[in-house]
Amino acid sequence: MFTNDMVECKQDEIVMQGMDPSALEALINFAYNGHIAIDQQNVQALLIGASFLQLQNVKDACCTFLQERLHPKNCLGVRQFAETMMCTGLYDAANSFVHQHFVEVSVSEEFLSLRPEEVLELVGCDELNVKAEEQVFEAILAWVRHQREERESCLPELLSKTRLPLCRPQFLADRVQQDELVRCCHKCRDLVDEAKDYHLMPERRPHLPAFKTRQRCCTSIAGLIYAVGGLNSAGDSLNVVEVFDPIGNCWERCQPMSTARSRVGVAVVNGLLYAIGGYDGTSRLSTVEVYNPETDTWTKVASMNSQRSAMGTVVVDGHIYVCGGYDGKSSLSSVECYSPETDRWTIVTEMSASRSAAGVTVFEGRIFVSGGHDGLQIFNTVSERPHHIVSPFSKAKACFLCEVCLYFCTGAMRLR
CATH class of the missing domain: 2.120.10.80 (Kelch-type beta propeller)
Structure with a gap:
């Protein structure tokens, strides 16, 4: 900016947009003394400033700080922030954390505030760590009910991403089929019927989309090996x-x-x-x-x-x-x-x-x-x-x- 033929090199005062003053001061001090204190309050501002000023070592330190503090209540926000800042490593870590802790994440405020397309992408993912597909169904219903009037129309598409055939027949009959939101929607009832047919008529299973009968598998979680007899x-x-x-x-x-x-x-x-x-x-x-x-x-x-x-x-x-x-x-x-x-x-x-x-x-x-x-x-x-x-x-x-x-x-x- 100052050593090339740019307009700023001839100005006495330059306005830097989008920079937190205290973060900029900390980064300038870091340039002289090689030390910077990162905490919960300043980490995002420091990461933004370090990206703007191309201080890669500070940017990496901020990403590590956030990655070590991932939690079901903040991981979706961290993932979105990492995507905005083009921090690939942090994004991958947060995304993996979301998959590993999906059940806990699904009851967080961040999840309930996701946009429809974000929920669709998440529930369609193979790598969700769930013990049963019923947990994905409950997460979808909770998200829809959080803002029912605006989101009720999204339920058929969300249910189409859910692997209802993998749910227990009792759950399909007693929980899914009886839910008010499902009963009021013709497309949802068709999806429930499709899942019930999977259990009642095995000969029709090959005609279902492959993903609907594929068990989810969170590959980032290490399994256990059992030696039997x-x-x-x-x-x-x-x-x-x-x-x-x-x-x-x-x-x-x-x-x-x-x-x-x-x-x-x-x-x-x-x-x-x-x-x-x-x-x-x-x-x-x-x-x-x-x-x-x-x-x-x-x-x-x-x-x-x-x-x-x-x-x-x-x-x-x-x-x-x-x-x-x-x-x-x-x-x-x-x-x-x-x-x-x-x-x-x-x-x-x-x-x-x-x-x-x-x-x-x-x-x-x-x-x-x-x-x-x-x-x-x-x-x-x-x-x-x-x-x-x-x-x-x-x-x-x-x-x-x-x-x-x-x-x-x-x-x-x-x-x-």
């Missing part, structure tokens, strides 16, 4: 369950299962951990028990139709599928599906071959069962459900885990 060095099946916290870098014992299980299938649905079948040291099991991490308790649920260990286990659309396995006499080709809502196991289309210790995964809504063995040979083929055979491996392989330690593997599952 297995064998000890003496070859005895265990009922021991341990959980690993990657942040604390430690293992802790959980409540043990009621039954010892090795070569057990494990799955996570709606925050609950299922231990399925396995081998107790005497026989293969058809029994199933489920662990609730909030209460540290195991509960027995419906047993499978067949005894099986070393089976493949996956979750598709909130249902558990077990593929193949060993029943104590031979490898199995049968596949069973468990519905947590009805607590029932159903036999579905079997695989083209009997497989134990196969690798199983889900891709684009289809189950792929790869490799494994039938007790006589190790396969290089792959089965797909719906029933289909895809190209084989170049080399015969069992499951990536069980090929190495078929008789010593434990069930492990990441549980959010």
Whole structure:
């Protein structure tokens, strides 16, 4: 401004717009002595002045100050301020904080004061940390009711971003369907009917938009790893369950299962951990028990139709599928599906071959069962459900885990 051919270099007095006088004085002093005091009262003014004067180290210090003091009551405001000041790191940190603490944020004054387009963007986000979709619904209703006359017209679009099919049927019937705002809106009632059809008519599920049945997953929150059952060095099946916290870098014992299980299938649905079948040291099991991490308790649920260990286990659309396995006499080709809502196991289309210790995964809504063995040979083929055979491996392989330690593997599952 002063050393180039700009108009200010010839003026005796220059007016600097948008600068807080005390912040400017602090920044000038910093230029001479290298020290500046940042507090709750001056941090925003200092960040604005530091951006204007291109004092990057002061700007970074202000961003760090704000980031360390993020709270459910201020994170939305900090995020908006960071976006205005083009502070990418602070914006990302505040945005991640909003996702991680969505339930607490949703009852704050900042949330209730958001513009409609901001609420739409937020509730449509995959990474909201919620235990159940019901919490997103309650947040939307609270926002609409805060200024009902102005916001009631936004409810259908907001509900369309909510994953109503993931709500419990009882909640849909007793809470959503009965709400006055929903009942008064034809479009909202259609969305509720769509969600109810998801539970009543599974064959229509593929026709729903994919995001409506996709569980939200807050990737910025570290999960927990559960090791379920297995064998000890003496070859005895265990009922021991341990959980690993990657942040604390430690293992802790959980409540043990009621039954010892090795070569057990494990799955996570709606925050609950299922231990399925396995081998107790005497026989293969058809029994199933489920662990609730909030209460540290195991509960027995419906047993499978067949005894099986070393089976493949996956979750598709909130249902558990077990593929193949060993029943104590031979490898199995049968596949069973468990519905947590009805607590029932159903036999579905079997695989083209009997497989134990196969690798199983889900891709684009289809189950792929790869490799494994039938007790006589190790396969290089792959089965797909719906029933289909895809190209084989170049080399015969069992499951990536069980090929190495078929008789010593434990069930492990990441549980959010």
